[in-house]
Amino acid sequence: MEEVFDDVFLIDKKVATRNLDRGRKVYNETLIEEGRVEYRLWNPYRSKLSAAILKGLKNFEIKKDSCVLYLGAATGTTVSHVSDIASDGRIYAVEFSERNMRELIKVCERRKNILPILEDARYPERYGHNIGEGKCDVMYQDVSSKEQTEILVKNSMFLKKGGYAYFVIKSQSIDISRKPEEVYGDAIREISGKFEVLERIDIEPYDSMHLFTVLRKK
Secondary structure: OEEEEOOEEEEOOEEEEEOOOOOOOOOOOOEEEEOOEEEEEOOOOOOHHHHHHHOOOOOOOOOOOOEEEEEOOOOOHHHHHHHHHOOOOEEEEEEOOHHHHHHHHHHHHHOOOEEEEEOOOOOHHHOHHHOOOOOEEEEEEOOOOOOHHHHHHHHHHHEEEEEEEEEEEEHHHHOOOOOHHHHHHHHHHHHOOOEEEEEEEEOOOOOOOEEEEEEEEO
8 A cells, every 4th residue: 555645555556545434435436445534435436536547647746624615516436535635624515416416415415514505606706705815725526518718717716826726627528620639728827817837637547528627826
């Protein structure tokens, strides 16, 4: 076993986190007992953050006490692993789908460091009172929307100056008629006023036509 980042491990070349909710699974992931600690294997085909770690991510800024804004929380797969890592922190999990939210709430009931927010990430003014400007250390965005860059920029008001953002650019959601590389280039230019780009990671074979980027707020 190797600890590659704070509370992020490699077990037989597979990413894992310590299970904050011992004995419980979130998405039928594998549980592994090592000594007195239980770990959850983090499936890279189900989580772009896990895929990015396996593909050489260098800047991992989610810490034990981090405040994280997560946009596009879905049913809680990646959010639950963030919850394992930020065990003494707070995760604001924004999700638009009521169906997904029903599943996410089940995860949140057992993980008290996640606050579920049923809202559209295009309108941060609707939920900003729950968070507060400049309060978050990290922002993570995995949203299927043509307006991905606008969503990132609007929600950056919640991120501290110098804070980090993990932004998954989904080329097919933005413009299916163009080459992914063109879409990525335009998206990065659109956010360059607010963010410095630290890393660009191709996460194939785990996901295609997605670019995982690591950003720092200017």
